[in-house]
Amino acid sequence: MTAVPAPDSMFVGWNGGGCSGTDSCTINVQTATTVTAHFEKIVASCPTITEWKGEYWVNSTLSDTPVLCRNDASIDFDWGYDSPDPSILPDNFSAQWTRTINLSGGSYLFHIDHDDGARLYVDNMVTPVMDKWGTCCVVDTSAPITLSDGNHVIRMEYYEGGGAANAQLWWEKVSPDVTSITRADPDPTSASSVHFNVSFSENVTNVDAADFSLTTTGVTGASVTGVAGSGAARTVTVKTGSGNGTIRLNVVDNDSILNGGGFSLGGAGNGNGDYTGGEAYTVRKDPTFADVPTSHPYYQDIEILYANNMTGGCSTNPLKFCPNQIMNRGQAAAFMLRGNFGPSYVPPVPTHIFKDDWTKGPWAEGWAEGMRNEGFSAGCLANPLKYCPWDLIPREQAVIFALKLKYGKDYMAPPATGTVFADMTNPSFYATSWAEQAYKEGIIPNCGMSGGKPKICPKDLVSRGLAAYMIVRAKNLSMP
Ligand SMILES: [Ca+2]
Ligand SMILES: [Ca+2]
């Protein structure tokens, strides 16, 4: 006797009549004898599923229990005349793939390619969005489906009758989105109107002032006054009204903004294309510092430095910054350490390691020792040990401070070329590599042009205003 299991079962052994084990059994029948063959259903156990849960049946109707459960990276199968697995015969099998997937909100088209039939479910596991059970061998596309931002459950059911077999699922987002809203003008601003750059994921039409709103603090009378541009970009002009505060531009989706396919922003429905994550302007109609008017070339940088608690100015009543005062090494130490460790950094109590004359400004001694303790500067002279706090800082030294502020005390600039500047052409000079790198990274502006090349003016001294410019860029600071 031989026991032959059905495709979804396995033979587990004989019982009775002198038969045992799972080999074939021969019995000599002389009296009534009962021999029982025991079978067990194959119940597939699933491994850890990280992508699609793929369950496979050895019938074409998803009936009974699956014989195989596995993690499938994608639903992209072309089995030809073969089968998904050695445990499954090439005809009359079925499968189901299930996955919870995070999608950004919008309108989607789902596509299935199938031989033989398939059904697709999205979120609703009772009513399929596509039912192609019994229709074979074409690519089918769903109607547009609008999905919210977040998790969605997708299930595809599939069967193979005979001949070749394949199963594929993919989808595409067909509605446009706002991808960013950024400031087009310097920030902070005292201007009566400012501009925002609005970017969309693709070309759109029907963008006008009614599609925008403003979120403001402090200011009154701000309004959207114009929308220019085409394609996937717009520039929106906003009147800043009166008062000091902030203005952010938002997109309010009313389904009027459409792409070339006629799909509305964020998918069908108002509100699903809203965008409130853009950059804001800080509006300051009156400057913070009495000596830094809004027309000052470093006005934005100094305001940003102040707003980030990185400077208290040079005098308090009236509040002044002294933007044109030349920075000395003592002041640079304070900028450097605050810039690196944050505004709450407190310099160490001096232990008088530097033999400088501190009577001109006792405040600087702790900052100088902080620079040495933190490894930013060993000093200016080794014997006797001095820091030279009152030496003024030329641009060729400031670029080193700025790059170390950006990347840390151990940073070294890459080798110099000597070809960047009209007035700094010796690649072996100690500061050339630092100046070239700082200029390349936009940390220091040029000081003019000569013969088609920028000038760096290495010996020019650095004002506190320029120092603000360099710190803002080295630390990538903006209005908080
Ligand atoms: Ca087949
Ligand atoms: Ca087939």
Ligand SMILES: [Ca+2]
């Ligand atoms: Ca509109």
Ligand SMILES: [Ca+2]
């Ligand atoms: Ca919409």
